[in-house]
Amino acid sequence: MSDSCHSQDPGYAPRKAAYLRRLKLIEGQVRGLQRMVDDDVYCIDVLNQVSAVSSALQAVSLELVDDHLHACVKHAALSGSEEEVNQKMDEILQAVKRLAKLGGK
Numbered sequence: 743m744s745d746s747c748h749s750q751d752p753g754y755a756p757r758k759a760a761y762l763r764r765l766k767l768i769e770g771q772v773r774g775l776q777r778m779v780d781d782d783v784y785c786i787d788v789l790n791q792v793s794a795v796s797s798a799l800q801a802v803s804l805e806l807v808d809d810h811l812h813a814c815v816k817h818a819a820l821s822g823s824e825e826e827v828n829q830k831m832d833e834i835l836q837a838v839k840r841l842a843k844l845g846g847k
Contacts (some may be wrong), residue, residue, distance in 0.1 A: 752809075752813075752814075753806075753809040753810045753812070753813030753814040754805075754806055754809040754810075754813075755813075757805075757809065761802065761805075761806075764798070764802055765802065767798070768795060768798050768799060768802070771791065771794065771795045771798065772795055774791065775788065775791050775792060775795065778791060800841070800844075803841050807834065807837065807838065807841075810830075810833075810834055810837075811834065814830055815827070815830045815831065815834060818830040
């Protein structure tokens with residue numbers, strides 16, 4: 743059985759264009775941060791922008807988790823393969839753990 747929620751057809755595929763737009767905006771924010779540091783902007787102002795970028799990335803991450811659950815994990819459940827379901831559940835659990843570590847530092 744092919745895995746339709748892997749590299750050829752990821753769970754976020756229906757919203758790919760929206761993700762790319764958001765990531766390009768975040769990229770612009772990061773470039774702005776570089777300019778701020780280059781221009782010796784006040785530390786707190788730079789930190790505020792770092793926080794905004796971090797929040798934007800976290801929002802994208804949560805949407806990707808949602809897409810994975812509603813597409814990839816759902817697909818695995820419907821496949822009838824307990825092994826595939828367990829694999830997808832383990833993947834998402836590990837991803838959420840990594841995200842939780844990032845938020846807690």
